[in-house]
Amino acid sequence: MINTLIISNIVLWILLLVLVAVVFALVRQIGVLYERVAPAGALMAGPGLKTGELAPVFELQTLSGRPLKIGGERGDGRSTLLFFLSPTCPVCKTLLPALRSIRKSEAEWLDIVLASDGDENEHREWLRQQGLEDWPYVLSPQLGMTMQVAKLPFGALIDEGGVLCARGLVNSREHIESLFEAKEQGVASIQEYLRNQGGQQEKDAV
Secondary structure, three states, rough: HOOOOOOHHHHHHHHHHHHHHHHHHHHHHHHHHHOOOOOOEEOOOOOOOOOOOOOOEEEEEEEOOOOOOEEEEEEEOOOEEEEEOOOHHHHHHHOHHHHOOOOOOOOOOEEEEEEEEEOHHHHHHHHHHHHHOOOOOEOOHHHHHHHOOOOOOOOEEEEEEEEEEEEEEEOOOHHHHHHHHHHHHHHOOHHHHHHHHHHHHHHHOO
C-alpha cells in the first residue's frame, strides 16, 4: 500500500514537471509570435499619391464659414491630420472619442481637420448631434479623390512643410497613432518601418 502511494506521488510529480515544461514552452512561443506579429498600423491605400512628396494645396472653406488652407508649408510648425469620415459610417463614430483625446494630447503640434462630402445640411445636423461644431470640417469631393479615399474612416498626415507623411485606412486609435509613428520614423507607413527593422535584424544576424 505504501509502495503504491509512493509510486503514485512520483508519477504525479513527473506529470507536474512535464506540465510546467509544456507551459514554459508555450509562453516562450507566444512571445516569439508577439514579436513577429506586430500591430499592423494604418492600412496603406493603393498606388497614386505618394508619401514623402508635397501634398497638393487646397484653399477650402469650413462649414462654419472660415477659410482653411490644406497643404503647403506652415509657418507655425504644425502638422495636419485629415480625418475622412461620414455620418453614415459606424466605425467613424466609434473613433470620435479617440479623436477628441488625440486632439487634446497632441495639441502642441497637431491640427485635426474632419473631411467628407455630400449634403451640407445633413453634415451640419450630424455635427450638432455629435458636438463637433467647433471642429474644422470641410466638404470637398476633390480633396477625397486627391487623397484617394476609397474606404472610411481614412487618415492622411501632412507635416509642417506640406509633405504627405502617411495615409491609409484607420479603424482604431492605434491605426491613427501609427500615422504619427510613421512620421517620426520617416517612413511611409508603420508596415514599412517594421520591414526595415526586420531587414536590419537579418543583416545583424549575418
